[in-house]
Amino acid sequence: MAAIIELDSISKHYGPVVGVNHVDLAVEDGEFLTLLGPSGCGKSTLLRMVGGFEVPSAGTIRIAGVDVTAAPPQQRDVNMMFQDYALFPHMTVGKNITYGLERKGIKGTAARDKAEAALELVGLSGMFERHTHQLSGGQRQRVALARAVVREPKVILLDEPLSALDAKLREQMQVELKHMHEKLGITFLMVTHDQTEALVMSDRVVVMEAGEIAQDGTPEDLYERPATPYVANFIGTTNFLSARVVARGAGLVTLEAGNQELKATDVATSDGQAIGQIGIRPEKMQILKDTECRPVNVLPGTVVETIYQGLALRTVVRLSSGEEMLVDEILRQGMLHSDHPRAGDPVVLGVEPHNILLFGAER
Ligand SMILES: Nc1ncnc2c1ncn2[C@@H]1O[C@H](COP(=O)(O)OP(=O)(O)OP(=O)(O)O)[C@@H](O)[C@H]1O
Ligand SMILES: [Mg+2]
Structure with a gap:
């Protein structure tokens, strides 16, 4: 696959x-790539530079091999849906969508057919004649989405496209947008x-931290093998324990953590950094029952509280080191919340070596 977007050491400074800050990134043709990160980490700024709505302070942007660093938006084969998705308020839904087509020379019934198809794609069939002020926030956002896809540009840039939708609709649209991507290619x-x-929508995710790329990989890479505590903490939930290496060899590292000796599958950290802490996902641990055979690693502790979440039960366990661990267990059929250990009960947690993530010393 060839890269459709190439960013070469792109920076943007506002005073x-x-x-x-110096972002290098290549987006493959046809890929669904997501920039992920907390508020203010530079996601919108980066996207706006690709769209041509912001000029980089330094670096080069190429789209389909052409240097567009200084080119205005209309000279780039991209369509952008902004975070605030401004629709034209005085126009109907249909007009909002066909506007961009008309500028491209597609008019009349051809334009209307394309707009109707785009509306169907976002679940708004039959809304062509509606006025945008008669729509809910979520419907407006979907019109903006239809407007972004209708011209079928080479690249669609989407800034928080589903943020105005309620949880249920959002979940639905995540899958629909993913299907839309597969269909449009x-x-x-x-x-x-x-x-x-x-995680749900993307082929690849780029996690950003303070204007830079923290990690870049498939959803599974990022979740299963987060490179830093920042990524492990931002994607999913992670329990961190400070750790000290006791021995290393034969693919295993023996650590002292949580007042216990634990064995972890060794992975050479890319920079050869010494291990200073470990991470364990709440769902990669279990509360052992007496009858169960013991896993390689055990961590004794005391239940602080249990939190009923419907699908799962979260148990907060304090280890003898004083560190607290979250343990999530799916409540399968026959497993009753009431049978579970309660606050004050002693418990033993089990974790397998391959479920222990190794990190450098705490910052
Ligand atoms: N026009 C501007 N003038 C000055 N500072 C700006 C401007 N636009 C963005 N910034 C700053 O640049 C940084 C990155 O902003 P950006 O909008 O890219 O963040 P974001 O990751 O999209 O955040 P959010 O999730 O809140 O939308 C922030 O510190 C922000 O305050
Ligand atoms: Mg933003």
């Missing part, structure tokens, strides 16, 4: 504020601060 570059959304 003393660093929005984006064009490149999607999306921005979100919602980690679940990024």
